Amino acid sequence: MTSVLGTILDPAADKALMTTLTVTLSMKGMLPVPLAVLILGRDVLLSLSAFYIRYTSLPPPKTFSRYWDFGIPSAEVHPTDISKVNTGLQLLLMGTTTISPLLPWAIDGPLTGLQWIVATTTIWSGLSYVFSKNAYRVVSDKSKQTPP
Template sequence: MEKAPTIRENIYTIPNLLTLSRIAACPVLGWSIVNDDFYLATGLLVYAGLTDLVDGFLARRFNMRSVLGTILDPAADKMLMTTLTVTLAMKDLLPVPLAVIILGRDVLLSLAAFYIRYTTLPPPKTFTRYWDFSIPSAEVHPTGISKVNTALQLLLMGTTTIGPILPFDIALPLQALQWIVAGTTIWSGASYVFAKDGFRVVSSAAKNRPPTTPPSTPPSS
């Protein structure tokens, strides 16, 4: 029996590089918050937001989408969120129980992602192939509540970060937002447990595709 060819894709795209730059900025962002440089932290948050918009636009407009992009983009968001959650909690700007809820959900979802990568990787399942992300195996589809939760978390973290440099007190609206984010974080974590379309196996999709049809691309960078 002839062995099926391994599906590969171009991962060296501008959107992926922009996403990697957001990841690289996270340590600097954390350092700036720990050292009370909230002006630099605010600037880095603006950069992260702009590059997130630009890489999504480029991926759609110039067909630079990739399965790796569907993994890197949420990974960059999670790394940004983890950096902000940890450092803001260290500075007593974010309640520790809320930080535990946010980080706990992300840890569980990360473990699930590692498991999905292994189970959907086309054979042979070797260590080298597992970490070769030019070999797509599954693409992630965030649930609706997860998208809302991510937006609310970013709003909370951004508002908390710029709070120290504002000329007025925002403690009361921040407290209300914290309770909302706690609820949506728990809800979004539960939604992945029951979602039937949280991810799509790429190799299976390729098998069901007509021979003359080029490989499809995922809907986001």
């Protein structure tokens, strides 16, 4: 079962989890600050873009209450394939980084490699939203359309 609210809450929960893990691991010195800035920066820019797309695609009148009324569809955002891969790799990095101090052997080399891979996929994912024609689609109000 899907709903407009569910399509908003699921990515929002992913962003909240990733933000919490990124900030916490970075503050503990377990994640490089430039990588944390990259991950958080991409998420902030995507969130701001979503707010902008919602505003520009919302049918008039554009009021505060209508903006937050998710029963009024205005646009659908579709995650790109690389974005899904990036989310998986970010979660793998966060989990691996979290358990690394508990392991009986050092995994600094593989962890650094994973950090570089995540940095690359994070940039690629962000750019995919900019250059993909299918990243979002404006939903028209079918009730106001006249039949042909």
